[in-house]
Amino acid sequence: MSPRREQGLVRPYVVTNGRSEPSRNTFDLVTLVSGVPDRPLQGLTPEQRRLVALVSRGSLSLAEVAAHLRLPVSVTKVLLGDLVDSGHVLTRAAIPRAQLPASQLLQEVLDGLRARL
Amino acid sequence: MGSVPGSEIGGLETAGVSYLGDGVRTAVKLLVTGHFAVGKTTFVGTLSEIEPLRTEEPMTEASVLVDDLTGVPGKQTTTVAMDFGRLTLSRSLVLYLFGAPGQQRFTPLWRDMALGALGALVLADTRRLEHSFPVMDLLEEHGLPYAVAVNRFDGAPEFAEEELREALDLLPSTPLVSCDARDPASATRALISLVEYLIGTEARLEHV
Amino acid sequence: MSQIPQAVPWCLGAGLLPALLGLVRQWRLARDRATALAWLEAAVRARDEEAHRLATVRLPALMHSAVAHPAPIDPLLAGTGFEQSLRQVADQFGSAVERAELRADQNAKAALKGAMRALQGLANEQQVAISEMQERHDHPAVLRDLLEIDHTNSQFGRRAQAIAVLCGSWPGRQRSASSLSDVVRGAKSRVRDYKRIEIRTQVELAVTSRAVEPVVLAVAELLDNAARHSQPNTLVEVNLQPAHHGACIVIDDAGVGMDPREVELAGQLLGGQRSVDVTRLGDPPQFGFAVIGVLAARYGFSVSVDTRSPYGGVRAVLFLPTELLTQITPEPEPEARITTDGTLDPAPLPEPSPEQARAPRHRATPHHHSDPHQPDGPHRADVHQQAGVQGQAGVQEPAARTVGPRTAGGLPKRRRREPLPESALGQETAADPAGRSPGDLVRDAEATAQRLGAFARGTRAGRAPEPDTHS
Numbered sequence: 001m002s003p004r005r006e007q008g009l010v011r012p013y014v015v016t017n018g019r020s021e022p023s024r025n026t027f028d029l030v031t032l033v034s035g036v037p038d039r040p041l042q043g044l045t046p047e048q049r050r051l052v053a054l055v056s057r058g059s060l061s062l063a064e065v066a067a068h069l070r071l072p073v074s075v076t077k078v079l080l081g082d083l084v085d086s087g088h089v090l091t092r093a094a095i096p097r098a099q100l101p102a103s104q105l106l107q108e109v110l111d112g113l114r115a116r117l
Numbered sequence: 118m119g120s121v122p123g124s125e126i127g128g129l130e131t132a133g134v135s136y137l138g139d140g141v142r143t144a145v146k147l148l149v150t151g152h153f154a155v156g157k158t159t160f161v162g163t164l165s166e167i168e169p170l171r172t173e174e175p176m177t178e179a180s181v182l183v184d185d186l187t188g189v190p191g192k193q194t195t196t197v198a199m200d201f202g203r204l205t206l207s208r209s210l211v212l213y214l215f216g217a218p219g220q221q222r223f224t225p226l227w228r229d230m231a232l233g234a235l236g237a238l239v240l241a242d243t244r245r246l247e248h249s250f251p252v253m254d255l256l257e258e259h260g261l262p263y264a265v266a267v268n269r270f271d272g273a274p275e276f277a278e279e280e281l282r283e284a285l286d287l288l289p290s291t292p293l294v295s296c297d298a299r300d301p302a303s304a305t306r307a308l309i310s311l312v313e314y315l316i317g318t319e320a321r322l323e324h325v
Numbered sequence: 326m327s328q329i330p331q332a333v334p335w336c337l338g339a340g341l342l343p344a345l346l347g348l349v350r351q352w353r354l355a356r357d358r359a360t361a362l363a364w365l366e367a368a369v370r371a372r373d374e375e376a377h378r379l380a381t382v383r384l385p386a387l388m389h390s391a392v393a394h395p396a397p398i399d400p401l402l403a404g405t406g407f408e409q410s411l412r413q414v415a416d417q418f419g420s421a422v423e424r425a426e427l428r429a430d431q432n433a434k435a436a437l438k439g440a441m442r443a444l445q446g447l448a449n450e451q452q453v454a455i456s457e458m459q460e461r462h463d464h465p466a467v468l469r470d471l472l473e474i475d476h477t478n479s480q481f482g483r484r485a486q487a488i489a490v491l492c493g494s495w496p497g498r499q500r501s502a503s504s505l506s507d508v509v510r511g512a513k514s515r516v517r518d519y520k521r522i523e524i525r526t527q528v529e530l531a532v533t534s535r536a537v538e539p540v541v542l543a544v545a546e547l548l549d550n551a552a553r554h555s556q557p558n559t560l561v562e563v564n565l566q567p568a569h570h571g572a573c574i575v576i577d578d579a580g581v582g583m584d585p586r587e588v589e590l591a592g593q594l595l596g597g598q599r600s601v602d603v604t605r606l607g608d609p610p611q612f613g614f615a616v617i618g619v620l621a622a623r624y625g626f627s628v629s630v631d632t633r634s635p636y637g638g639v640r641a642v643l644f645l646p647t648e649l650l651t652q653i654t655p656e657p658e659p660e661a662r663i664t665t666d667g668t669l670d671p672a673p674l675p676e677p678s679p680e681q682a683r684a685p686r687h688r689a690t691p692h693h694h695s696d697p698h699q700p701d702g703p704h705r706a707d708v709h710q711q712a713g714v715q716g717q718a719g720v721q722e723p724a725a726r727t728v729g730p731r732t733a734g735g736l737p738k739r740r741r742r743e744p745l746p747e748s749a750l751g752q753e754t755a756a757d758p759a760g761r762s763p764g765d766l767v768r769d770a771e772a773t774a775q776r777l778g779a780f781a782r783g784t785r786a787g788r789a790p791e792p793d794t795h796s
Contacts, residue, residue, distance in 0.1 A: 008452060008456060009500060009503055009507055009508075009510075009511035009514070009537070009541070010507050010510040010511050010513075010514055011472075011475055011476070011479055011511075011514035012459055012468075012472060012475065013472040013473075013475060013476050013514070013519070014510050014513050014514045014519060016472070017520060018472065018519075018520055020465045020466070020468035020469035020472055021465040021469070022465065025465075028229075028232070028233060029146070029201075029213070029215070029229060029230065030144040030145075030146050030213050030233070032137065032141065032144060046504075046506060046507070046510075046527075053131060054131060054134065056131065057131045057134070057136060058134075058136025058137060058139075059136060059137040059139075059141065060134070060136060060137060061137075061144060061203070061211075061213060063201055063213065063215075064167070064203070067201075068134060072456075072459040072460045072463075072468075073229070073460075073463050074459065074462065074463045074464070074465070074467075074468040075459070075468070077463075092142070094143065094144040094145070094146075094233070095143050095144070095145070095233075102319055103316060103319045103320060105143070105145065106235065106312055106315050106316045106319060107316060108206070108207065108210055109145060109206060109210065109212060109235070109312050110309065110312045110313060110316060111206075111207070112204070112206025112207050112210060112212065113204075113206065113212075113305055113308055113309050113312060114309060115206075116204075116301075116305050117302055117305055117306070117309075229463045243736070246736050246737055247737040247739075250737075250739045253739065253742075254739075254742045257741060257742040257743070257744065258742050258743075258744055258745045259744070259745070260744045274734075276732075276734050276736060277734075280732050280733065280734045280736060281736065283732050283736075283738065284731075284732045284736035284737060284738050284739065285739055286738065286739045286740055286741040287741075288741070
């Protein structure tokens with residue numbers, strides 16, 4: 001748990017311990033992030049704990065995770081890479097493998113939008 | 118069911134968070150772009166099922182120096198990175214709208230938002246049409262298909278579609294619609310025109 | 326006749342006596358004069374010596390301490406006007422020195438304070454700019470550079486802030502109450518060797534808003550001191566401990582420690598019993614303990630460094646009394662709208678169906694329905710964007726193209742663009758986060774093919790690199 005986060009107090013290099021390179025380069029703004037239940041939190045930094053806590057109840061896109069944590073996307077990616085490595089979170093590519101052809105995906109988008117009218 | 122704050126870990130973190138449905142497998146993104154004050158935030162906010170999330174809060178207060186340091190010269194500005202919204206379109210499909218600033222330079226953030234985007238909706242204001250030009254140039258130069266939606270502002274001059282097309286130098290196939298960014302149905306229809314256009318070009322490509 | 330010779334001795338005698346007496350008197354006089362002269366000589370010598378001592382010893386001593394301690398004076402001069410005059414000279418000199426020093430200190434402080442405030446302002450401004458860049462640039466190499474600049478800037482800001490504090494300024498930076506661990510990590514953010522600093526324990530306590538910045542600054546000075554005085558391959562360990570009537574931040578280093586004299590001096594500075602003359606900070610300037618002492622006295626916390634750390638170095642303990650502590654408060658959420666299913670409350674549903682997803686959006690906040698019809702005003706909701714736009718590239722909305730071709734109805738005319746050749750984007754794409762080749766971003770000259778490229782990139786980015794780790 002954290003108090004209302006004070007912006008700019010803890011600088012990003014302390015958050016990542018000086019690292020700028022995520023352990024994997026597959027993350028995108030709409031990479032879907034979800035938590036793995038019942039993983040011990042020892043050894044996690046406060047921000048990593050917050051990230052794990054955030055996605056412990058459901059999935060969010062990376063953009064949403066960064067926004068909720070109020071961290072730059074690039075910094076969030078570094079934290080996320082570590083947490084995927086340690087098995088605390090799972091990520092899913094925005095568009096899974098074996099996705100239907102582009103036209104079909106677009107059609108699905110169109111149907112979804114039309115259904116809202 | 119709604120999330121219950123106060124769980125063992127991070128109840129506070131999850132309070133008020135709107136999660137994706139369990140079945141969501143695919144996330145697609147569209148850009149909503151245009152010049153300053155053209156209504157991007159309004160448009161995204163009108164359609165989004167989540168509160169506008171900004172990756173950085175205004176830093177004004179945090180960086181204001183008080184006490185005897187008042188009057189220290191320094192830029193007191195807000196840091197806003199992204200403006201985005203989310204629309205769950207089906208059990209398995211979610212659409213993200215990213216509001217992309219429309220200045221001339223192709224910034225890294227822009228690229229990150231544009232990469233993998235299906236297309237872009239350019240919002241325009243007839244009172245300042247020329248302010249939309251840079252972002253349209255940008256989209257064309259980088260090959261991202263777009264539709265143009267003229268956001269209706271009261272008191273803005275009305276123009277015939279032909280004249281607007283001429284002014285914007287649109288390809289005949291590029292959709293040009295009129296919308297009210299505050300109205301969900303109108304905003305949705307603008308997105309529908311874009312996606313129909315994307316399907317059309319897709320079909321043309323497939324049948325060539 | 327014989328009477329005459331008889332009378333001669335008498336006469337002589339009568340004449341000699343006074344002469345003798347005169348001689349004796351003369352001799353006495355001479356003796357007295359000699360004595361007086363000797364005394365006078367001694368007195369003059371004493372005065373000379375005293376004056377010399379005044380010039381060469383007492384006044385120089387006064388210049389250093391500005392406190393006139395009554396010097397032992399030659400007994401010859403005790404009670405003389407000369408002694409009084411000397412004392413007056415010394416006193417006046419002493420107070421003149423004191424005034425001059427005070428003035429010099431004040432002048433130096435005023436000048437330094439002004440300069441440091443300006444530097445602090447610049448450091449803050451730069452931090453905002455760096456933060457914006459960190460938001461904007463999503464590439465590891467750029468982030469790495471930005472982190473370095475950010476780190477240097479933080480240290481620079483801390484230095485300016487510390488000197489400003491010594492000059493009577495207060496670290497008046499508005500912060501919201503922050504957890505103790507964030508306070509320590511905030512301090513860690515401002516220290517050169519931050520990677521060596523390890524925070525071992527967590528406590529569920531926060532520091533009150535007013536005390537955040539001063540405590541951060543004090544802890545930063547302690548951490549810097551600890552890191553500076555220990556081997557680069559050792560850790561500086563920080564433990565947070567709840568204590569009776571407060572909490573402690575305990576900092577242990579594995580350095581060489583301090584000798585008793587250093588400990589004593591440090592104690593005086595930390596306790597605020599000894600003030601620091603900004604005109605004598607030394608080179609390199611050493612003011613860490615003095616800054617902490619000033620802050621501790623002002624904000625009501627205390628610091629001691631008189632214990633040895635279990636690792637052999639110094640153990641610094643910063644004690645925060647209860648008045649400076651608060652409970653951690655949850656982050657206020659703008660709306661208590663809680664859903665897990667992607668739909669909007671008040672009627673959350675377990676799984677979104679297309680039907681539910683198209684439920685009307687209850688976005689009733691005026692923010693999202695701000696009137697876009699103000700003649701010139703931007704949407705309120707877009708106000709943030711303005712800063713964003715300006716921040717994005719430091720470029721104002723282009724006001725260009727006001728002249729040029731126009732339509733019949735007066736609309737400005739644009740010329741459609743051709744896709745950029747690959748090379749034009751080489752630099753941009755080189756920084757592509759996913760390491761895709763430049764050709765991926767702009768593959769073909771043909772617009773349509775490029776459009777497909779954009780789509781394919783999305784699907785490729787989605788499909789290829791990331792195995793479906795879920796389910």
